[in-house]
Amino acid sequence: MEYEAVIGLETHVQLNTKSKMWCGCANAYGAAPNTQVCPVCLGLPGVLPVPNEEALRKTTLTGYLLNCEIPRFAKFDRKNYFYPDAPKNYQLTQYDKPTTANGFVEFEFQGGLARVRITRAHLEEDVGKSFHFDRNSGVDFNRAGVPLMEIVSEPDITSADMAYEYLNALKDILLYGGVSDCDMEKGMVRCDVNVSVRPVGTQELGAKIEIKNMNSFSGVRRALEYEIPRQIAVVKAGGKLIQSTRRWDDTTGITEEMRTKEHAHDYRYFPEPDMMPLAPTDEWLAEVRKLVVELPLARKQRFIREYSLPAPDAETFKNDVALGNYFEPLAKQSSNPKAVANWVINNLRAKLTELNEREKTEQSELGIEPADLQLTTLADLKFPPAALLELVGLVEAKTISNAAAQQVFAEMFATGKTPAAIVQEKGLAQVSDTGAIEKLCDEAIAASPGPVADYRAGKAAALNALKGYVMKLSKGKANPALAGEILERKLKG
Amino acid sequence: MLNQLTISELTSRLARRDISARELTQACLDQIARVDGTVHAFISHDPADALAQADAADHELAAGVTFAQKPLLGIPIAIKDVLAVKGHPLNCGSKILGKFISPYDATVIEKMKAAGAVVFGRLNMDEFAMGSSTETSAFGITRNPWDPSRIPGGSSGGSAAAVAADEAIATLGTDTGGSIRQPAALCGCVGLKPTYGRVSRYGLTAFASSLDQIGPFTKNIEDAARLLGVISGHDPKDSTSVAEPVPDYVAALDGQIRGLKLGLPKEYLIGGLDPEVKAAVDAAVKQYAALGAEIVDISLPHTDYAVATYYIVATAEASANLARFDGIRYGQRVDGADPIELYTRTRGAGFGAEVKRRIILGTYVLSSGYYDAYYLRAQKVRTLIRNDFLNAFKQVDAIITPTAPTAAFKIGEKSGDPLQMYLSDIFTISCNLAGISGISLPCGFTRSPKLPIGLQLLGQPFGEATLLKLAHAYEQSTPWHREKPAPIA
Ligand SMILES: [Zn+2]
Numbered sequence: 001m002e003y004e005a006v007i008g009l010e011t012h013v014q015l016n017t018k019s020k021m022w023c024g025c026a027n028a029y030g031a032a033p034n035t036q037v038c039p040v041c042l043g044l045p046g047v048l049p050v051p052n053e054e055a056l057r058k059t060t061l062t063g064y065l066l067n068c069e070i071p072r073f074a075k076f077d078r079k080n081y082f083y084p085d086a087p088k089n090y091q092l093t094q095y096d097k098p099t100t101a102n103g104f105v106e107f108e109f110q111g112g113l114a115r116v117r118i119t120r121a122h123l124e125e126d127v128g129k130s131f132h133f134d135r136n137s138g139v140d141f142n143r144a145g146v147p148l149m150e151i152v153s154e155p156d157i158t159s160a161d162m163a164y165e166y167l168n169a170l171k172d173i174l175l176y177g178g179v180s181d182c183d184m185e186k187g188m189v190r191c192d193v194n195v196s197v198r199p200v201g202t203q204e205l206g207a208k209i210e211i212k213n214m215n216s217f218s219g220v221r222r223a224l225e226y227e228i229p230r231q232i233a234v235v236k237a238g239g240k241l242i243q244s245t246r247r248w249d250d251t252t253g254i255t256e257e258m259r260t261k262e263h264a265h266d267y268r269y270f271p272e273p274d275m276m277p278l279a280p281t282d283e284w285l286a287e288v289r290k291l292v293v294e295l296p297l298a299r300k301q302r303f304i305r306e307y308s309l310p311a312p313d314a315e316t317f318k319n320d321v322a323l324g325n326y327f328e329p330l331a332k333q334s335s336n337p338k339a340v341a342n343w344v345i346n347n348l349r350a351k352l353t354e355l356n357e358r359e360k361t362e363q364s365e366l367g368i369e370p371a372d373l374q375l376t377t378l379a380d381l382k383f384p385p386a387a388l389l390e391l392v393g394l395v396e397a398k399t400i401s402n403a404a405a406q407q408v409f410a411e412m413f414a415t416g417k418t419p420a421a422i423v424q425e426k427g428l429a430q431v432s433d434t435g436a437i438e439k440l441c442d443e444a445i446a447a448s449p450g451p452v453a454d455y456r457a458g459k460a461a462a463l464n465a466l467k468g469y470v471m472k473l474s475k476g477k478a479n480p481a482l483a484g485e486i487l488e489r490k491l492k493g
Numbered sequence: 494m495l496n497q498l499t500i501s502e503l504t505s506r507l508a509r510r511d512i513s514a515r516e517l518t519q520a521c522l523d524q525i526a527r528v529d530g531t532v533h534a535f536i537s538h539d540p541a542d543a544l545a546q547a548d549a550a551d552h553e554l555a556a557g558v559t560f561a562q563k564p565l566l567g568i569p570i571a572i573k574d575v576l577a578v579k580g581h582p583l584n585c586g587s588k589i590l591g592k593f594i595s596p597y598d599a600t601v602i603e604k605m606k607a608a609g610a611v612v613f614g615r616l617n618m619d620e621f622a623m624g625s626s627t628e629t630s631a632f633g634i635t636r637n638p639w640d641p642s643r644i645p646g647g648s649s650g651g652s653a654a655a656v657a658a659d660e661a662i663a664t665l666g667t668d669t670g671g672s673i674r675q676p677a678a679l680c681g682c683v684g685l686k687p688t689y690g691r692v693s694r695y696g697l698t699a700f701a702s703s704l705d706q707i708g709p710f711t712k713n714i715e716d717a718a719r720l721l722g723v724i725s726g727h728d729p730k731d732s733t734s735v736a737e738p739v740p741d742y743v744a745a746l747d748g749q750i751r752g753l754k755l756g757l758p759k760e761y762l763i764g765g766l767d768p769e770v771k772a773a774v775d776a777a778v779k780q781y782a783a784l785g786a787e788i789v790d791i792s793l794p795h796t797d798y799a800v801a802t803y804y805i806v807a808t809a810e811a812s813a814n815l816a817r818f819d820g821i822r823y824g825q826r827v828d829g830a831d832p833i834e835l836y837t838r839t840r841g842a843g844f845g846a847e848v849k850r851r852i853i854l855g856t857y858v859l860s861s862g863y864y865d866a867y868y869l870r871a872q873k874v875r876t877l878i879r880n881d882f883l884n885a886f887k888q889v890d891a892i893i894t895p896t897a898p899t900a901a902f903k904i905g906e907k908s909g910d911p912l913q914m915y916l917s918d919i920f921t922i923s924c925n926l927a928g929i930s931g932i933s934l935p936c937g938f939t940r941s942p943k944l945p946i947g948l949q950l951l952g953q954p955f956g957e958a959t960l961l962k963l964a965h966a967y968e969q970s971t972p973w974h975r976e977k978p979a980p981i982a
Pocket residue numbers: 020023024025036037038039040041042145
């Protein structure tokens with residue numbers, strides 16, 4: 001019998017609000033332990049939570065971006081459990097009335113489009129972080145009360161690779177919406193996986209097994225690559241799987257059972273009495289709607305459609321939003337958006353990367369911390385975007401050769417001078433004067449008996465060597481097409 | 494003696510500079526020294542700190558600050574041990590908080606300080622406000638100033654006893670199911686429970702979040718109006734506080750009650766009601782009629798379910814609210830080999846029997862499989878109870894009832910029987926479930942021993958002004974509020 005996997009993901013994402021969920025403490029990573037705390041996020045006697053409107057806005061925006069419904073009634077509930085990192089020994093979360101529900105994510109997978117339904121994206125609070133020392137333990141509550149959004153998928157995912165692509169698509173959407181910085185290394189995205197297996201063609205779900213403790217998307221993929229065959233092997237051998245929670249060990253690459261259903265927590269959820277239910281108004285929702293941005297996949301598809309870009313270029317602009325934003329207004333003004341894309345991706349991006357690398361080296365030598373590096377961005381280039389358009393136009397009009405254009409670009413990147421000025425200053429205008437090129441061709445033929453003989457013997461490629469010689473003689477200014485024609489005529493004649 | 498006077502009397506004397514805030518505060522401290530060995534209303538107080546605040550008030554008076562600017566300038570007001578006062582101990586009548594000192598002020602404390610009050614002392618209470626007699630306190634019992642062999646009521650027993658014994662000019666307490674009104678009745682003072690959302694709960698250590706309100710204990714109605722005006726209002730730190738304008742409660746005390754309708758709920762005239770209490774309340778009803786109010790028979794049909802509903806909702810919320818007392822971040826810790834052992838030891842040693850009983854009850858009613866039958870059902874009944882009141886208020890301006898079924902009972906009389914204890918709140922509990930306003934004021938005494946009897950008026954949501962007007966008219970036409978407890982005089 002063939003088996004298939006049924007996978008659902010619960011993805012926790014820290015929102016990038018300025019302050020925490022219920023108090024005014026900073027929501028910032030990396031401060032000294034217990035320096036970003038107050039009576040509220042420490043759970044002192046008598047404190048009350050006041051919901052952070054920015055967090056509600058970002059969660060609702062996420063709902064829109066994930067094609068969710070936004071119910072007109074939502075509320076927070078208390079999830080009761082004792083743990084040293086939980087300041088109140090209950091976590092505020094949205095149990096049965098989440099801020100958003102019933103959406104979906106679409107993404108490219110295996111050459112087509114995949115769709116994973118979203119059960120809900122709800123808001124809750126993060127907990128502190130435990131540290132274990134030789135003889136004792138400590139808790140850092142800086143993270144306690146940071147707004148945490150949980151995005152729950154339906155079990156629509158069927159493989160480890162699909163889970164990986166889903167997570168990447170989700171992350172792109174969250175970055176586009178500006179709701180989270182999604183920095184995995186800072187623990188801003190965390191993932192739990194529910195996976196079961198069943199015979200292909202059946203509908204009934206197998207025993208749901210939850211896997212915890214993956215700290216990267218590739219960790220999720222590896223855990224599933226381990227867990228799915230493990231489950232299939234158990235049932236194939238006649239064994240029975242039971243609902244349980246397993247822990248992924250990234251070092252050994254295996255999952256281990258933590259607890260079974262009988263030991264599942266009873267969280268005793270009940271509505272948070274310290275807060276009023278949430279009832280977003282039309283006006284408020286309209287304000288949030290204004291924040292909706294184009295989704296990554298839609299952007300990629302539009303770039304392919306509107307600017308006739310090849311998929312890899314569109315993918316580049318999808319992944320590098322700033323680069324895409326730089327490209328798009330230029331593309332709209334150009335008769336050859338593809339050429340503009342080439343310049344932006346192959347030349348501009350390359351030059352900028354090179355410059356940034358140099359800046360990093362120089363500044364770290366000056367002892368500047370990585371976080372404080374001042375790197376040039378697309379916004380602080382020395383030349384205006386229109387100059388790039390002008391440069392492409394010069395090449396299009398055959399005013400300068402491609403080789404000359406490279407020189408012009410290097411110069412404008414370095415100095416900010418206009419392409420026209422650089423062309424004039426360096427005398428880079430392409431020579432299309434037939435008489436001048438004829439002379440150069442004669443020189444080239446005279447100086448290259450080898451290639452001439454080869455060409456005449458039928459090796460057409462030998463013309464390139466001669467063309468190259470002409471270009472060299474012209475210092476790159478000769479119109480290469482014209483040079484080719486003249487050489488051909490002379491050699492055949 | 495200055496400590497026997499009311500806020501109204503004192504502010505005019507302070508304004509005339511007849512007396513100083515220091516003299517006044519000293520008078521209260523002297524009274525504490527004289528009687529608190531018997532009454533034990535205070536868990537602790539810091540005379541030096543109180544006098545320093547009084548001196549500051551005297552400086553402001555000298556500098557020309559007026560009572561229009563600071564309506565409580567120089568008035569010593571003591572605080573129930575459940576409210577956070579910066580730099581003061583906060584124990585909630587429990588052992589579990591250990592040597593905890595609050596690093597912040599409750600919003601009501603900020604408001605009282607802004608109004609110039611001398612905020613002092615930690616008043617005894619039932620542990621975490623769970624009780625009706627102040628006997629569950631980890632800091633010993635408080636005695637009723639009218640008869641030291643009897644309880645002062647609870648849970649705000651210390652707040653009521655301190656006012657009755659003139660140890661403070663006024664006090665703050667909290668009311669979750671009657672914890673202001675019942676001790677006010679039993680100690681013969683005025684106690685007001687504001688509408689849910691009228692007063693910010695920020696800084697009130699929660700017992701039952703959806704029921705708790707902070708309110709004043711005072712020697713008369715006018716003082717209650719003054720204090721309520723200071724502590725009321727929307728607070729951005731409490732999202733359940735309501736942005737309803739705060740009226741001038743003192744201005745409402747105009748005696749104009751002719752034509753106001755008072756509802757007499759038939760469900761409240763039950764067996765178990767002490768005959769002397771009944772007689773006093775009947776007489777009060779007659780007095781209201783004589784003052785021109787109209788008495789209307791009404792029904793609150795779901796009254797019978799109030800106690801059961803209350804003990805489900807309140808304990809459920811408490812089971813979560815008290816989870817934070819775990820010995821990890823603050824308070825008393827009894828160490829263990831792992832977190833679970835640390836929790837069980839800390840909480841086992843730190844909480845008293847009544848608190849444990851309610852945590853277990855609350856945990857049970859929220860448990861998987863029981864939630865629908867208990868908690869969810871209780872919430873539905875709660876809505877019915879609220880609707881009873883809202884319907885009644887379509888006919889009447891306020892509802893008149895006894896505050897408690899009996900006068901103060903003997904120390905130890907009910908402490909072994911939780912159910913009997915719970916029933917002593919039978920007239921006060923519905924008000925919290927419905928989220929409406931309520932007040933208790935003196936309406937007579939039992940004959941022998943002479944113990945105060947309380948009259949309860951229940952008002953519309955945010956109907957405190959009408960409630961105070963009604964209470965004031967009655968008070969001004971009766972002598973009860975002028976009586977002082979003989980045993981400690
Ligand atoms: Zn905080």
